[in-house]
Amino acid sequence: MSKRQVTLIPGDGIGPEVVASARQLIDATGVGIEWIEAEAGASVFKKGIASGVPKDTIEAISKTRVALKGPLETPVGYGEKSANVTLRKLFETFGNLRPVRELPGVPTPYSGRGVDLIVVRENVEDLYAGIEHMQTPTVAQCLKLISAKGCEKIVRLAFEVARAEGRKSVHCATKANIMKLTEGMLKRTFERIAPEYPDIQASHIIIDNCAHQLVKKPEQFEVIVTTNMNGDIISDLSSALIGGLGFAPSANIGHDVAIFEAVHGSAPKYAGKDVINPTAMILSGVMMLRYLEEFEAAALIENAVLATLQEGKSLTRDVVGDARAVGTKAFTAAILANFGKRPSGVTPRVYRPLKVPRVVENPPPPRQRGLVGVDVFVEAALSPVEVGQKMEAAAAGTDFKLKMVSNRGTMVYPPTGAQTDCVDHWRCRFLMPSGDESRCTAQLTQLLRQVEAAGLRWMHIEKLPQFDGARGYTMAQGED
Numbered sequence: 001m002s003k004r005q006v007t008l009i010p011g012d013g014i015g016p017e018v019v020a021s022a023r024q025l026i027d028a029t030g031v032g033i034e035w036i037e038a039e040a041g042a043s044v045f046k047k048g049i050a051s052g053v054p055k056d057t058i059e060a061i062s063k064t065r066v067a068l069k070g071p072l073e074t075p076v077g078y079g080e081k082s083a084n085v086t087l088r089k090l091f092e093t094f095g096n097l098r099p100v101r102e103l104p105g106v107p108t109p110y111s112g113r114g115v116d117l118i119v120v121r122e123n124v125e126d127l128y129a130g131i132e133h134m135q136t137p138t139v140a141q142c143l144k145l146i147s148a149k150g151c152e153k154i155v156r157l158a159f160e161v162a163r164a165e166g167r168k169s170v171h172c173a174t175k176a177n178i179m180k181l182t183e184g185m186l187k188r189t190f191e192r193i194a195p196e197y198p199d200i201q202a203s204h205i206i207i208d209n210c211a212h213q214l215v216k217k218p219e220q221f222e223v224i225v226t227t228n229m230n231g232d233i234i235s236d237l238s239s240a241l242i243g244g245l246g247f248a249p250s251a252n253i254g255h256d257v258a259i260f261e262a263v264h265g266s267a268p269k270y271a272g273k274d275v276i277n278p279t280a281m282i283l284s285g286v287m288m289l290r291y292l293e294e295f296e297a298a299a300l301i302e303n304a305v306l307a308t309l310q311e312g313k314s315l316t317r318d319v320v321g322d323a324r325a326v327g328t329k330a331f332t333a334a335i336l337a338n339f340g341k342r343p344s345g346v347t348p349r350v351y352r353p354l355k356v357p358r359v360v361e362n363p364p365p366p367r368q369r370g371l372v373g374v375d376v377f378v379e380a381a382l383s384p385v386e387v388g389q390k391m392e393a394a395a396a397g398t399d400f401k402l403k404m405v406s407n408r409g410t411m412v413y414p415p416t417g418a419q420t421d422c423v424d425h426w427r428c429r430f431l432m433p434s435g436d437e438s439r440c441t442a443q444l445t446q447l448l449r450q451v452e453a454a455g456l457r458w459m460h461i462e463k464l465p466q467f468d469g470a471r472g473y474t475m476a477q478g479e480d
Contacts, residue, residue, distance in 0.1 A: 011070025013266030041072030052083030121231025156357035158225035388413030
């Protein structure tokens, strides 16, 4: 029988040790896997490859389509981007799955509560697009990019995860009450798609309340789907409910490639000391086996892990402290010795193949579109009134009319009486009554020249669109 090829990236620090544990147990199941070893992370950065991911590794993953990866380090002074994020983006692994389940033998304040949930995190866009600029010497900007296509992919994946794992509810967690266009897009997409899954109860929850409820009553959640930054935060929060990152596996799922990894760091000070808990890496391997539809092998390892934890005889230092702890290798050996055992009192979850949704088409274009004006962002060490008067004068001879000036999102001109502590970054909103996009664009250059002539440095502009009659921009605090 031919073997399935899997790319194996040992990683940095403690990575080779925990990856070796996972590999040993997977091999012991008898599943036919041919490991293709590759490198990424610190060793690659030191070779002068700024991405931390060499061409050979990219080619290996492109060929095998599945990777098991240890933690990677981004050393200070080497490289520009996280190699972890680079891998996720290169292979468009748009969904990050972070399961959290109460573990026998691992005492926490939530023991006995039946915590059993999975966070489905959008994995490639949002603030993690990493598009940042210094707008002025004192004000930095990071673009939060949320796409309709990205929202549809992650929402459908969340519902498919629920079905594959026999779960009955999905919560969509957003900050749509504040970020109505970006976070609101995920909420609206969720509400549009939910009726296609009538067997799954669908609910929306504000992300801060979700964090509150995770601490207060985590057992109410089964699947939580959310945007990238929110998911990064609540997935780590959720891991703490069941013992910490040492027990936190993850999967990065794309249409064609899947990358499985423990979410903890490389912990270089513990490297080579045989003291690290490999459970997160082992359970990441279990997720990989399920993705490959090797359900029996996955259950064999998972049950042995749970039985070992439940016995409490051979546990690592993060669970029982240094005095009673065994090392990484001894803990792995104990799991191997427990192959065929099942933990008592733990209800097994029945898994089915995960159907990764394929969303090929972008949403249709709007039937009508218009441009009602522009926001011009300028740098100035002036008062709000001085900025406003200069910008009104700069619009002379154009069809643009200054509507308002805001500072960090709050309208400060015309004066509202607000006590805003202003910085040197101003948004100046100009409207063009005609709504003629070509006329607006044609006069924009003249407006910008006159802004510069007024002694103000502009660094950024945003058009103010309308799509099918709906405003495609938000209002400032205090703006009518």
